[in-house]
Every structure is written in structure tokens, then in C-alpha cells.
Amino acid sequence: MPPAQASTSAAPFGIGQRQCIGKEFALMEGQLILARLLQR
Numbered sequence: 001m002p003p004a005q006a007s008t009s010a011a012p013f014g015i016g017q018r019q020c021i022g023k024e025f026a027l028m029e030g031q032l033i034l035a036r037l038l039q040r
């Protein structure tokens with residue numbers, strides 16, 4: 001049996017068997033927020 005938590009479990013959106021499904025959305029939101037701030 002592999003360990004329940006891999007040593008890479010601190011990766012922001014998860015790594016391995018369970019991963020975040022909101023990753024692409026969250027990364028896009030980050031870009032939009034940055035663009036809004038830079039427009040000021």
C-alpha cells in the first residue's frame with residue numbers, strides 16, 4: 001500500500017490521486033485580478 005499522503009501533498013492544488021478541479025479557474029482568476037490591479 002502506498003502512503004496515504006505523498007511527500008508532495010503541500011503542492012497548492014494537490015498532486016496524486018485527488019486533485020483540485022478548480023485549478024484552471026483559480027489560476028485564471030489570479031490573472032484577472034492582477035490585470036485589474038495593473039490597470040489602475
Ligand code: HEM
Nearest residue numbers: 009011012013014015017018019020021022023025026027
Ligand atoms: C486558490 C484556489 C484553490 C486552491 C489552492 C485549491 C486547492 C485544493 C486542494 C489542495 C485540494 C485537495 C486535493 C487533495 O485532496 O489532495 C482541492 C480539492 C478540491 N478543489 Fe480546490 N483549490 C482552489 C480552488 C478551487 C475552486 C475555485 C474550486 C471549485 C470551483 C475547487 C474545487 C475543488 C474540489 C471539488 C476538490 C475536491 C476534488 C476531489 O476530492 O476529487 N477548488 N483543492
